Amino acid sequence: MPSDFYPVHIYFLLVAFVTLVTLALSGLFPSHKENPAKFDAYESGIKTETHLLSKRFPLRHYLVALVFLVFDIEVVFLYPWVAVAKEIGPFAFYEMLFFVAALFVGYLYVWKKGALEWQ
Incomplete structure (x- = not known):
């Protein structure tokens, strides 16, 4: 019976490993770019309102x-x-x-x- 779930355990270990590696890499190489183009309209053409990002x-x-x-x-x-x-x-x-x-x-x-x- 426990051997039936062996692939599921491997899958969860793989998911945990990929998640931890992704978090570690994003911590090692953070993006601190402050660029006014970040809030430019893209794809939809709608201008992003930056004051919405500061409100809850x-x-x-x-x-x-x-x-x-x-x-x-x-x-x-x-x-x-x-x-x-x-x-x-x-x-x-x-x-x-x-x-x-x-x-x-x-x-x-x-x-x-x-x-x-x-x-």
């Missing part, structure tokens, strides 16, 4: 992103379960039913708090 985004942007991630991760857990639903038996069905019910309660809470309404 409203909290609502982060809240919507967080809610999206939570419900997007739900699909990540549901898809493999659906692929093997017949083989895993009734216990797994009830376990996933509980998982979906908990997410539905979270969805109702978010809806009641008005996080899904954009103003």
Whole structure:
């Protein structure tokens, strides 16, 4: 059984290695170029407003992103379960039913708090 996950472990080690190498190289060779052309319009032709870079985004942007991630991760857990639903038996069905019910309660809470309404 543990040997079945050997490729997954190798993959995660490779991802961790590439991430650490990338972070180390970006720390060794930082870019400190201050150039007015950095804020010039490109591709879309829209002039970048530099004062927007100094202000904070409203909290609502982060809240919507967080809610999206939570419900997007739900699909990540549901898809493999659906692929093997017949083989895993009734216990797994009830376990996933509980998982979906908990997410539905979270969805109702978010809806009641008005996080899904954009103003």
